[in-house]
């Protein structure tokens with residue numbers, strides 16, 4: 001996406017927005033823009049003095065454009081049917097759209113009473129209105145003293161870390177970061193100098209480097225993992241307060257026991273966890289014998305399977321991908337920032353790039369966070385199964401990335417030259433149909449790309465409203481087909497567990513919660529199919545006027 005702000009005269013400014021042709025979803029987004037009466041290039045002119053009404057209208061147009069160009073793959077797939085009546089696709093998208101438009105208005109020209117200032121202020125108000133799914137006040141466990149955490153923060157501050165966050169033990173989150181003052185949009189909650197970040201440089205400067213560089217296929221990530229496994233025992237380590245602050249065990253899906261795995265029977269998460277663990281075990285079995293000739297550098301007692309799994313879980317759940325001034329993307333461990341928890345409605349979204357001027361990593365707010373509230377990061381647009389496997393938690397609220405992928409054969413529709421085939425999808429997915437706002441006939445709360453794919457598979461190539469009304473038997477076939485697939489899936493999931501959740505291990509409880517959420521999604525899809533079948537049956541008996 002491209003945008004430019006032009007000052008035409010003292011009283012006229014314009015914002016030019018463009019959907020970039022390089023966007024991987026260009027055709028889909030072009031179609032969505034067109035359905036709103038927008039083109040791939042739009043200019044919004046503003047002339048002063050500006051009434052509130054004109055300002056709102058301009059903002060609405062900018063926001064409509066900004067939302068669509070900022071949609072990610074899942075959001076494009078579910079499209080307009082997933083919008084709220086106010087036109088919001090998701091909290092993530094709303095924040096991205098608002099902050100993108102805000103970033104286009106130069107702050108330097110922002111004298112009070114100008115059009116720019118009015119626009120920036122209006123955008124800030126809208127950003128402040130984006131609400132999270134989490135509780136406002138963090139429930140802090142005061143019995144936990146946070147000694148190791150305070151020592152780490154003090155160490156950080158001596159080494160140039162600047163923070164407006166306090167570390168605390170928060171019910172349901174482990175440690176977390178709480179705002180010590182009211183933080184506005186744009187405020188930097190945390191700033192970490194590069195010198196306090198753990199990156200691959202430390203391995204390159206260690207005695208491990210000459211050994212590891214001779215091993216075929218050795219990656220920077222594996223090198224860091226091996227370095228970390230030894231460095232955490234080093235009493236002289238520069239990062240000792242960081243290693244001291246880490247948990248002794250990580251409760252991610254990779255540490256699930258047999259009982260929890262059994263609970264996951266019938267879910268795709270079972271395969272995800274088993275496969276991930278298998279891959280780790282294979283890597284470990286290949287790697288460790290190669291180090292056995294260098295026992296002085298790699299002491300065997302530090303390189304057991306248990307220690308290796310701990311380090312993998314540390315990197316999965318605590319590392320971040322950071323872009324360095326040399327342009328390289330590096331996996332890093334970041335002291336203090338590692339206390340930030342994830343949310344579907346995060347405060348901090350943009351944080352992955354070292355600031356050249358200050359040689360530090362900044363964590364600026366993309367929406368306000370008041371004093372006493374937990375400040376959340378976005379770890380990425382992950383499904384709950386990914387978050388459970390690699391981070392060990394299920395996010396609060398509806399996760400729009402909780403999709404069920406459908407294995408389908410791609411239909412070769414080269415002959416079909418309409419717009420739909422140009423933008424057709426090669427993978428399909430479903431999610432909880434309560435996330436859709438369109439449950440009418442031909443929609444049913446189900447994703448349109450999937451319905452159109454199934455209609456094509458049933459021989460119906462064109463999908464105009466008239467085509468659909470004239471081929472109701474196809475519609476019926478599509479819905480019955482889908483229902484039968486999900487009936488099977490529900491059967492595999494089985495009935496709700498009768499175990500008392502209070503008295504089970506952490507992993508079993510999490511597995512039960514995950515399965516319950518899966519049942520809810522599948523059940524909503526089944527309900528939508530049944531309601532759809534009823535609508536189509538009625539329509540067959542009663543053709544439209």
Ligand SMILES: C[S@@+](CC[C@H](N)C(=O)[O-])C[C@H]1O[C@@H](n2cnc3c(N)ncnc32)[C@H](O)[C@@H]1O
Pocket residue numbers: 172173174175176317318337338339340341342343390391392393394395396
């Ligand atoms: C980067 S650390 C964040 C700090 C962590 N809470 C701690 O005590 O060290 C990531 C881990 O925090 C926890 N976490 C992050 N976001 C969470 C959330 N929304 N709900 C519950 N736990 C969360 C998970 O255990 C995850 O593996």
